[in-house]
Amino acid sequence: MDVDIKNTFVIDASFVLAFLLDEHNTRVESIFKKQARREINFIAPSILKYEVGNSLRTKLLRKKLKKERAQKLYQSFLAINIKEEALDFYDVLGVALEKNLSFYDASYLYLAKNNKISLLSLDHSLK
Numbered sequence: 001m002d003v004d005i006k007n008t009f010v011i012d013a014s015f016v017l018a019f020l021l022d023e024h025n026t027r028v029e030s031i032f033k034k035q036a037r038r039e040i041n042f043i044a045p046s047i048l049k050y051e052v053g054n055s056l057r058t059k060l061l062r063k064k065l066k067k068e069r070a071q072k073l074y075q076s077f078l079a080i081n082i083k084e085e086a087l088d089f090y091d092v093l094g095v096a097l098e099k100n101l102s103f104y105d106a107s108y109l110y111l112a113k114n115n116k117i118s119l120l121s122l123d124h125s126l127k
Contacts, residue, residue: 013051
């Protein structure tokens with residue numbers, strides 16, 4: 001990893017979605033403001049793009065979002081500077097089995113543990 005790890009955080013879909021959907025979470029908003037000012041950096045596994053897109057699609061299907069809004073939110077997400085990090089998928093599977101997590105959730109945890117940095121998540125199973 002070529003970023004300063006003391007100012008770098010792994011970010012998961014729950015955290016990103018809380019920001020995009022404006023859930024009035026002051027902690028989330030504060031962290032995204034710091035990231036926008038380049039005081040901190042975000043990294044994530046490539047799965048993040050798929051999880052955010054799928055969550056927006058699900059909200060659309062459940063009629064909680066309109067198509068144009070979902071597309072605009074995804075465009076906003078893609079504009080956030082989040083560095084994509086490669087994973088050792090075999091090791092991710094080990095974390096998933098050891099911690100009884102989905103492979104998706106284990107990918108975030110693996111990335112945080114492997115780089116010895118904090119994970120930003122609102123998912124209670126990951127905390």
